[in-house]
Amino acid sequence: MAGQKTQDVIVSVDVGGTFTDVVLQRGRDRVTGKVLTDAAHPDRGILAGVEMLLERQGVAPAEVTLFLHGTTLATNALIERKGAVTALLTTEGFRDSIEIGYEDRFDQYDIFIEKARPLVPRTLRHTVRERMLVGGRIDTPLDEAGVLAFADALPGLGVESVAVGFLHSYANPAHEEQARDLILSRCPDISVTLSSEVCPEVREYERFTTATANAYVQPLMRRYLRGLERSLDQRGYHCPVLLMTSGGGLTTIATACDYPIRLVESGPAGGAILAVGTARDMGLGDILSFDMGGTTAKICLIDGLQPQSSRAFEVDRQYNYMKGSGLPIRIPVIEMVEIGAGGGSIAGIDDLGRLAVGPESAGSTPGPASYGRGGDRPTVTDANLLLGKIDPAGFAAGTLPLDAAAARAAVASHVGVPLALEIEDASHGIAEMVEENMANAARRHAAESGKSLEGRSLIAFGGSAPLHAARLAEKLGIDEVIVPPHAGVGSAVGFLRAPISYQVVRSFVVQLSTMDCAAFEAMLAGMDAAARAVVELAADAARITGSGTVSMRYVGQGHEFEVPLPPRPFDAAARDALRRSFTERYVQLFGAEVPRQDLEIVDIACRAEAPPVVAGAAAVAAAPAAFRPEPQALRQVMDHGSRRMAETRAYDRAELAPGAEIDGPAILYEAETTTVVTAGFRAAIDPTGAIRLRRKPA
């Protein structure tokens, strides 16, 4: 072990709903582990998992140089409504903004829907006299006595956390700041979240809701993070702890305690970062990342190694992931679409006689019919089993033998008989339908994002994705599919590749033709400094780089595109460059520019970033010579073209060395998943260990 002490030893932990994934990276060596999540005491599960791995590798806690962590705790608190008793202080006359929302119905025809409940009930929503106007001009000064009266009432109401949300505070936060000081003067121990700090953007419903969500999870997350920090310290870890954020960057415990809402959805963000790392290692262009597990599939667009970012996110979509049925949260997030499509998605016939797959899921209990745990409705996993794509003996590393007869009975009674289809045709229909649903979600997502899917590489990870990736690619007109190694603990591996970063966002509307470039530059400098200050808590200032984007549109439009800011300082030439970048992108998307129309900037995002702690795989000197390996077995697998079960070569991924080339149709199986190579693709093992499928020449 001599010499190892000088090496980085990094622990990465992702706490999910069921499993806690742990990765230990020492130099170039990587080991992984999985333990059950301890829902009541997540930190115990973490320590158990980490120490098991450390012991096995003979590493002492004191040798660990960095601890990375992502958790679903904040997300779960929001979904299960188990956060703090939270009050909202808002502008007089706007007590119900967070409940009135958009005044629309997320389902046009269903008159029985219920909307997502706001996090703060009406009894805890208080108003105070004050008013800012557009631009931050004060119309009515803050009624200080009113704020104090509110603060004095809080202990009696059992309130642990307060959100303050005033109209136009994104333009002038003075009243919110004043209110915070007044509240803390009476209740020094209470958590206070200002909407102008957590989300300084126009649109009161989203800003106030985000502030209430931050306030709602803050006491819980503070206790948890400070507790974890203490436990780690007591057990001899003396390394920094960084948290994964929804935006795909790492941040300090201090920042996470201030803005715990930025920790939601950090697991999926880690997956997207894994896809970025894979793309970087393999020199890929634009990416569609595809993460499919047991219940849902998540799809993310990654251009030029940058995952598509967004500042809008909806938590707790209560109606089958339907847009509009959750609460809008505005924080920097890696933009992805989530749909109810996974191995456990249940297939059935709706009363129009149509085959429907998902979003209802059998989960892990009772699970698919073939698990033999009492599930009697057919799922996607059952269909894959009957189509020969999954080996009944090899599922989940052989720990869970699958019952094909049970799968057959379930598919027959719920799909085959009602539609008068043979068992294979019914199974094929189930697989095709779930693939079609995912393809449609991807298309719609691309359309909403103003992006196209052609020419992308699809990177598949998660237990179910490699089974469906090739067909999904065919449906989307994508010619290349990558299945990276360690896909089973993708998020925790992703954390290792994440930059330490922080983003500051501001709403600021200005028309290009009349903007004051010098004043704009001064604002950018201020935002850049604010973002760097947060990153400097965890990284060497010399290694931090800054970048920025602005969202722009034609004056009069309501939706923006992100355009990267040219290198600072911002001057007239930079302004012209912005105009050119926007127009190019617009023409590319919609065919033609809007003649003679001025452009405007709507908001600005400045990001400071220090490089990831783990660099990518070192470039392999030369591509290994290609060779054709022998299959380990021949299996009966559904051929999509002929729609018949056909003898198909099956390969053990562990036996495949870089350079191996395999023509589809073929099956590449491994402990946690199976990669299906359709007849249209050829698979090759990349020097990084990834499986690379390329469309055969027509």
Place this chain on the structure above:
Amino acid sequence: MITDIDFQIMWNRLISVVEEQAQTLIRTAFGTSTREAGDLSAGVYDRRGQMIAQAVTGTPGHVNSMARTVGHVLAKFPAETMKEGDVFITNDPWMGTGHLNDIVVVTPAHLEGRLIGFFACTLHVVDIGGAGSSRSFQVYEEGIRIPIVRLVEAGTFSETLLDTIRANVREPVEVLGDIRSEVAANAVACRRLARMMREFGLADLEALSDYILTRSKQAILTRIRALPRGTFENWMTTDGITGPITLKARVTVGEDGLDVEYFDCPPVVELGFNVPYCYTDAYTCFGLHCVVAADVPNNAGSLSAIRVHVPENTMLNAPDPLPVTSRALMGQLLPDLMLGCLAQIVPEKVMAEGSARLWSVGIAGGLGRVKADPALLAGSRRFEVSVFQSGGMGARFAQDGLSATAFPSGVRNISVELTETYAPVVFRRKEYRQDSGGPGRSRGGLGQSVEIAGTSALPFAVSTSFDRIQFPARGRAGGHAGARGYLGKSTGEVLPGKGYHQIDAGESIVIEIPGGGGYHDPRTRDPALVARDVRNGLVSAEQARAAYGVALTAEGAVDAEATRALRAGAGAT
């Protein structure tokens, strides 16, 4: 061979294509009503002009009326005269979606040089010229009318037409930008459709169209045949224009669908509250669809199972050239009328009446829009914005009504902060209106209380066309009516619900939006729920006592004994 499942997969794909069309429209549109409020619609049609799929995003008045537009285009421009790269346009109220502000763009879709179908979309532009508001006596005064013409011929825009439109509208940048965005949305959809057809190896859409339309029609007929047969009448009195108007309809449930007949139909009116047939048809079908077959996709097949009969030359079937700009006033009340017919056979599937009509206000200012010293106005900011607002929906059989939610319209509001950015106004208040939900075992949804003032020394103008000010949303099965609406000034002056009102500096406009009706006798509501509503301030202690027969203690808990006494006494009074 194309199997049933292949057709189903293609059907899903088609819905995703039109959804992409709608999203492109939202992303590129200029008018706030499209981009923020979703006041639009998009759909795909077969070669015969039958609508086979529509985007989920959109508003019902548009969708169901636009269903017929492509047929009108084909009647004027036969398919064989259409070239690849052609785009057609119209805002004819009788051919499009009911008033001049809605511009429909229709694009023929081609595959390998052959016409395979059409995409159409529509959106509401902020201004279309004319007098503005519903003060016109003929459609000619309501703005520029674009007959069905080629907007783009083989890829080249008609600059003549664009120039003509530009010269006739008050906000040419927005209007022309919106039209271009419609063309772009259809173009994106055409590309997607062509790719889908290549992928599935389809040469035309006809077999798929037949499958979808047949399936949809069968599905809706199955639902209809499960209903008790018979004819069910309902009436509803509305505030009307110059006096109350009673709408009457009967729905006949038959073997081959639903027949709706409007009878004793109100005559046409002088001002623009008349409704073209296409719009009456649209909202009538929508209301029935929600109850009978909420999960059956909307297309020419499912629409064909509902037939709407309206006497000609009446308010609900107003002929050209009557003014129709505010056709939504009556149109949005029709679903409640339909629900009342069906309440007699499927009470558990309907709501009580709701505020129904959007309580949106148009806010305008600057020269030519308000009366003030022209010298002052000349240099002032001109603005024109729509503020979409909704009251309460009716109570459901076993659920409270949704508060401050649009029904039947599908639009969403625009944030107060954004509205204040677009116009020099300040909202003094926009929150729930206590006691406005109609009492019932299920309570009606609450309306809102809104007050808007100007921020400059100049007046601003507000145009409104509200209903349910004299005649509230009625309750059902013993449920009480929702609160009536109110429109006035901060000075106390009461304003008529329909009109164009100037609000002078220092004044504000006060809007009390109606609530939805209740369902079942309020005295059967769980007293604990009443106490919760009182605690939340949605219901006053007085209303709890008077309407619900629930007495509360000083701490707000249910006073069980006093409640029993109140409820027992109710029968006697």
